[in-house]
Amino acid sequence: MIYVNLKRFGIAVAAITLSATANAADYTITQSNKAFVKDSQQIEQMSIKAGDTIHFKNEDPFFHNIFSLSDLKTFDLGSYPAGESKSVTFDSPGEAEIECAIHPEMYMVIEVQ
Amino acid sequence: MTMSSLVAASQTSSFMTRKLLKTLGYMAIGMSVVLGAGSAVAKSGMQATSEDMDKYLRPAEIPQPRSNMMTPERVELGKLLFFDPRLSGSNFISCATCHNPAMGWSDAQPTAIGHGMGVLHRATPTILNTAYQRFQLWDGRERTLEKQALGPIQAGGEMAQPLDSLLPELQDIPDYVKLFEAAYPGEGITEDTLAKALASFERSIVSTDSAFDRWLKGVDGVMSDSAIRGFGVFKGKANCTACHDGFNFTDNGFHNIGLSDNKDMGRYTIKPIKVLKGAFKTPTLRDVATTPPYMHNGQYHTLEEVIEHYDRGGDKNMGNLDPNMKKLNLSKKEKADLLAFLKALTGDTMDITIPLLPIK
Numbered sequence: 001m002i003y004v005n006l007k008r009f010g011i012a013v014a015a016i017t018l019s020a021t022a023n024a025a026d027y028t029i030t031q032s033n034k035a036f037v038k039d040s041q042q043i044e045q046m047s048i049k050a051g052d053t054i055h056f057k058n059e060d061p062f063f064h065n066i067f068s069l070s071d072l073k074t075f076d077l078g079s080y081p082a083g084e085s086k087s088v089t090f091d092s093p094g095e096a097e098i099e100c101a102i103h104p105e106m107y108m109v110i111e112v113q
Numbered sequence: 114m115t116m117s118s119l120v121a122a123s124q125t126s127s128f129m130t131r132k133l134l135k136t137l138g139y140m141a142i143g144m145s146v147v148l149g150a151g152s153a154v155a156k157s158g159m160q161a162t163s164e165d166m167d168k169y170l171r172p173a174e175i176p177q178p179r180s181n182m183m184t185p186e187r188v189e190l191g192k193l194l195f196f197d198p199r200l201s202g203s204n205f206i207s208c209a210t211c212h213n214p215a216m217g218w219s220d221a222q223p224t225a226i227g228h229g230m231g232v233l234h235r236a237t238p239t240i241l242n243t244a245y246q247r248f249q250l251w252d253g254r255e256r257t258l259e260k261q262a263l264g265p266i267q268a269g270g271e272m273a274q275p276l277d278s279l280l281p282e283l284q285d286i287p288d289y290v291k292l293f294e295a296a297y298p299g300e301g302i303t304e305d306t307l308a309k310a311l312a313s314f315e316r317s318i319v320s321t322d323s324a325f326d327r328w329l330k331g332v333d334g335v336m337s338d339s340a341i342r343g344f345g346v347f348k349g350k351a352n353c354t355a356c357h358d359g360f361n362f363t364d365n366g367f368h369n370i371g372l373s374d375n376k377d378m379g380r381y382t383i384k385p386i387k388v389l390k391g392a393f394k395t396p397t398l399r400d401v402a403t404t405p406p407y408m409h410n411g412q413y414h415t416l417e418e419v420i421e422h423y424d425r426g427g428d429k430n431m432g433n434l435d436p437n438m439k440k441l442n443l444s445k446k447e448k449a450d451l452l453a454f455l456k457a458l459t460g461d462t463m464d465i466t467i468p469l470l471p472i473k
Contacts, residue, residue: 062356079436
């Protein structure tokens, strides 16, 4: 009986994980005219869910270097030119401050729910 | 209070004179446009495009924080403080010692000289157009002029004056008490009002119109053909606009441009991201011909040397060259044109007077 219960519990956990993965969304934030832009609007803040992925796409004719040194997530995507995109998946809830190292005016906060 | 009148408060030309000059300037532009309309001699590609005008024309207002809007009283007080050597521990160094208006608001030294004639390791940047900068200091560690202003006063190697001894010194000078009261009623002589007054004066030091600005506005014959071609090289083959763009010719960004003499980690000490190792703030190019030597370490003495540096795509330093840096393979003529363009960014001479300082 105990075995069965554990097995059921295991299946339940797997189902939750699958469901989270299936619902994970992808968003694209472009770097345009030295600003973070989503759906043609400059943004400084956006909310996503844990597991979602953001694609940072450079649409300026010069390099950008997106990074975060937040407690939630630390990453440095390196410098990349026009047309290239790099992505980050946010696994845990919290807030991440996102900047361009080269152009620190470019700043936004991603709230992960 | 209009921008021109505030600038007049710091630069001594009277408001009326400036207004008259401005009116005459508009008339000249108007005449030029009328003449231009009927002229068939305009060479294609030799006139500013609407995109150029959108990008490079002077913004309508000087950027300023709501908490410290510019007034003539604040700008004038800031000017006195800026030129007052009593702001230093030795009572011998003022802000203007290094940011000297006679030398493009800089000091013509490779790197600055501070307290006790000590040589510092970074060049004195001009204060021209700092109002338009989003980050202050070579490594951008301060965002506002108010925060920046108190740094050099207190820095041991620069002016070496602790604020807890400076403030009583200023409070002891009756005219300063009156001037602070006029500028910041009821606030007294404090760290905050000292910083605000200095920042107000610095914001008033804006570039004057250059040949390039007049050309942008459609005035014929003010910019040589070589300089106009140089603008094309600047935006095109040389790709200077990857960093030096907009009215103030800066991206407000930070780059390692491959200076062989650079051992300074620069912006990396503020933000430890690899690309920032040896990276420094992109300076304005307004009046650039008046502020040699060049680069954050004063490594180059002439603009010709600077152009050669970029033409070879920079030199090796800490293996962290900005990816925008590439060999340019400019011809001799293109280099000469680029130089002519940079010189066309020099504005009209500012009429600056050294103020009489309040005495105790």
